[in-house]
Structures are given as C-alpha cells and as structure tokens.
Amino acid sequence: MQWLSRVGFPDIFGWIEIACLAVVFYYLLYFFRGTRATPVLTGFLFVFVILIVATRLFHLDALNWIVGRFSVYLAVAFLVIFQPEIRWALGELGKQHLFGTSVTNRALVDNLVQAVNLLMKRRIGALIAIERDIGTRPIQETGIMIDSAVSPELLASIFYPYTPLHDGGVIISGNRIVAARCMFPLSQSNAFGKAIGTRHRAAVGLTDETDAVVVVVSEETGMISVSHEGRLVQDLELDELKRFLSDILLKSQDTGNRWRWMKKSLNIFSTGPRSA
Secondary structure, three states, rough: OOOHHHHHOOOOOHHHHHHHHHHHHHHHHHOOOOOOOOHHHHHHHHHHHHHHHHHHHHHOOOHHHHHHOOOOHHHHHHHHHHHHHHHHHHHHHHHHHOOOOOOHHHHHHHHHHHHHHHHHOOOOOOEEEEOOOOOOOOHOOOOOOEEEEEEEEHHHHHOOOOOOOOOOEEEOOOOEEEEEEEEEOOOOOOOOOOOOOHHHHHHHHHHHHOOOOEEEEEOOOOEEEEEEEEEEEEEOHHHHHHHHHHHHHOOHHHHHOHHHHHHHHHHHHOOOOOOO
C-alpha cells in the first residue's frame, strides 16, 4: 500500500474519506432532485466549483482570499435559500419507517380505493391527502375539523357537489379523517405548465412541502391521479392505485413497483390542458 501513496494514490483512509464524501453528495442530490431548488442548487455549485478551480489553477490569490473569507456567509446563504428543502430532508431522515414497521393498515388502503371508485363513477372531483410523518396541522386549520373514522361512504359524501364541505381537500391522519375543506398550497413549479388544473396543482403543492400522499379524482374526466414527493402520476386504474398506495403507505420492502408507476407522470407533458 505504501507504493500507492508514493505514486499519488490515496491510502486506505483516503479512500474511506472519498467514499464518505461521495455518499454525502449522492444523498444531497437525492433529496433535492425534482424540487424547485434543483436549478438554484445546480447554479450555486457550478459557480462555487468554477471559483475554486480558477483560484487554484491560475493562482488568483486575491480571489482565493475573498472566497475563503466569504465561505461562512455562503453557508448562511445556503441555509436561508434552501430552508424548505433542508427541513424536508431532515424530516425524511427521521421517518419512522427507517427503523420500524408500517403504521398504516391495509383497511385504510381498501377504504380509499373503494371511495375513489365511487367518486370516479359519478365524476365527482376529490382531493384526499394521507398524512405520514411530516405534520399537516397548519393545512388542517384552514378547513373544518372532523375527526371521524375513514369510510368510503363518508369520503364520497364529503365531495358530493353542493355540500358544505365539498370544496378544498380532505386530510387523513392516523387512519381518521381529521379535516375537510382544507386549502392546499398550490405548486409553483413551471414544469407542468397548463397541463393540470387547480386541484392537481394543489396536490403537487402539498407533496412539495410534506411527505403526504395525495389522491386526486378529476371532476371532468373521472381520471385518478396520485401525487407523492412532488411528482404527479396520472391516469391510474383502480388496481394500480391500490398497488401504488400499498407500496407507499404499507411501506413494503419491494419499492420497485412504486417507481414504475412514477414513469406515468410523463403523461402530463404529452396531454393537453386538463380541468381539475
């Protein structure tokens, strides 16, 4: 191993350090991928790398001194700019499913699928969010608190047109309907353009800020969509919806199917404008 060090190769501790840095950068990109911070982060890293390379390569001592003095302020700016994404990333690291078992039983998935079936057959628009590890209390307070057991009939009746609670979204937490007529934050992403309506944009907006899963039923077409981690999967069949929810909410070990359904999100770019 000593001859490797003599020719410029790092020793075993150097390789461990490189591996640790690679893991850190991988998870940094993993957490930020697909979010509104991605272009900003890319530009931030690009400028920083260019400055470091330029100062070292061309021996720009004055610029190197400035970069070194402002490194603390750059760290503070990073925390301020990416505060929502950092909060979300820390929430991801502390999720219970990394250390424990599922807290959502299969009955909830079955009730959701039955409710969606009733809604899609009658072309009734719906917006249903299932809270996971990141709380949605501020969103709940925008609506009407309910605290009721989840049942397909109750969910369908909430969204029935002209009822007092049909506007807005429903939030399910701990296998109970905790609030209805909630106002979800709208996604500010330009990736969707005019291809989705307000209801779908609200679903994506909530999953941008939390780890909730949001089920959407289109009022115009009866189409089923699911939003998770800022992505939107459209045009699902009932069996696909059940499999998707089971993979996420029941925290199955086989998560490959979940990402297979994610590829359907490309449908939003190949279709015309849709109504919520």
